[in-house]
Amino acid sequence: GQLVCKMAADERAAYQDEIDRLDNSVKALDARVAKLENxxxxxxxxxxxxxxxxxxxxxxxxxxxxTFKDIVKDMDKEDGDGGKLNQKT
Structure with missing residues (x-):
């Protein structure tokens, strides 16, 4: 005596059907992802x-x-610092 577990024919068919369904689902998702990426x-x-x-x-x-840089230079010249930026630090 040894005991051996085997799937019944109905269980085996149901198991294979589920594998096939999941395989088809993965293929459909792969196609959808490729389409969306493209x-x-x-x-x-x-x-x-x-x-x-x-x-x-x-x-x-x-x-x-x-133009902006020239405007800033002109404003600095008007302040009388010879075109240098004000240093406040």
Whole structure:
């Protein structure tokens, strides 16, 4: 005597059905994730500016900061400190 446990035919079929159901669910989720990742990256790429638009914007920013810097220099000169920033520390 040895005792051996074996699955009954109905239990084995139910077990295999559950494995198949879970396998199909994983495949469906994998496909959904791939679709979402692809649509997200496509959407992000379509929202990026062209290199020409980026360069144009950077030119505007550079012009803005140069003008702002000149305004600050002029204000410092008006204060009579020869264009140096006020040191209050």
């Amino acid at each position: 649509s997200l990256s496509a959407r992000l790429e379509s929202q990026l500016p062209s290199q020409e638009d980026f360069n144009k914007t950077m030119g505007y920013m550079e012009q803005f900061f140069r």
